[in-house]
Amino acid sequence: MIIVAVTVTVLLSAAVALVLARLVRGPTALDRIVAVDVLLAIVVCAIAAEAAYTRDATSLPILVGLSVLGFIGSVSVARFAPRGRR
Amino acid sequence: MSAKVIADALAGTCLISGALLSLAAGVGLLRFPDLLSRMHSATKPQVLGLLLILTGAALRLQNTIDITTLVLVGLFQLVTAPVSAHMIGRAVYRAGQVRRDLLVVDELADDTRDHGPEHA
Numbered sequence: 001m002i003i004v005a006v007t008v009t010v011l012l013s014a015a016v017a018l019v020l021a022r023l024v025r026g027p028t029a030l031d032r033i034v035a036v037d038v039l040l041a042i043v044v045c046a047i048a049a050e051a052a053y054t055r056d057a058t059s060l061p062i063l064v065g066l067s068v069l070g071f072i073g074s075v076s077v078a079r080f081a082p083r084g085r086r
Numbered sequence: 087m088s089a090k091v092i093a094d095a096l097a098g099t100c101l102i103s104g105a106l107l108s109l110a111a112g113v114g115l116l117r118f119p120d121l122l123s124r125m126h127s128a129t130k131p132q133v134l135g136l137l138l139i140l141t142g143a144a145l146r147l148q149n150t151i152d153i154t155t156l157v158l159v160g161l162f163q164l165v166t167a168p169v170s171a172h173m174i175g176r177a178v179y180r181a182g183q184v185r186r187d188l189l190v191v192d193e194l195a196d197d198t199r200d201h202g203p204e205h206a
Contacts, residue, residue, distance in 0.1 A: 004098040011105035015131070018112030022124075030178050031121055034128050037170065038115060041131040042108050044159070045139045049101050052143035057152040063159045071166035078173035081181060 005053045012046050033077040040070040093145045100142030107135035120185040121178050125171060132167045136160065 016039065023035040044066050047059050107130045114127025140156045147153065178184060179194060186192075 001094060001098065004101055008101050008105040011102070011109045015105070015108040015112035018109075018116045022115045028121075028181070028183060030174060030181065030183065031124070034121065034125055034174060035115060037174075038111055038128045038131060041136055041163075042112075044163075045104055045108055045131060045136055048136075048139045048143045048156070048159075049105070051152075052097060052101060052139070052146040055146055057147055057149065057155070060152060060155045060159075064155065064162065067159055067162050067166065071170055074170040075173050078170070078177040081177040 001053065005049075008049050008053075012042055012049070015042050029077060030081055033074050037070055037074050040066060040073075093148070097142040097145035100138045100145065104131075104135040104138035104142065107131055107138065111135070120188060121183050122175065122185075123188065125175060125178075129167065129171065132163065136163055 019035050019039050019042065023032055023039065026032055044063050047063055047066075051057055051059055111127050111130040114130070115124050118124045118127060137160055140160050144153045144156050147156075
């Protein structure tokens, strides 16, 4: 199981680095909110993988809160995104 | 091979495939040319990757209360991901950030031409 843990950590860290690059590069608010959505999904994946590795369910309620947070964040940014052509 | 070893092997496979899907989304997010194609790759860890990792966690935890929480997280993600993707996609279209040369068909443009721009 330790091999799985190391592999998953490396893969998820690489994914987070790529998503952060897109988050910094932008160029618009909508690009960034898509990147933040993916970042949040990867964080949820990482917490669930940690719970799976340690067989410890303490952090599972965080996942419910995080998924609500991501939904509200992306919907509100999309609602108030500027209209009209760039 | 006991049942526990088999469950652990299955859980490991699920966890690694979910992490691979997350990595694929990261690569796609960085390299795809426009926002709509980036949204396509963004859905990989949001739905299938997350469900795979939650399945792996359920196989490892094997406890009714914990599995209920995991199912709840998965269900909530399945309900909310399409809604937020729809909202973002519509905002992208309204903001005019769609690359027309990459589109195969644009039915929304036909609708707005026939019924007025407020239908966008």
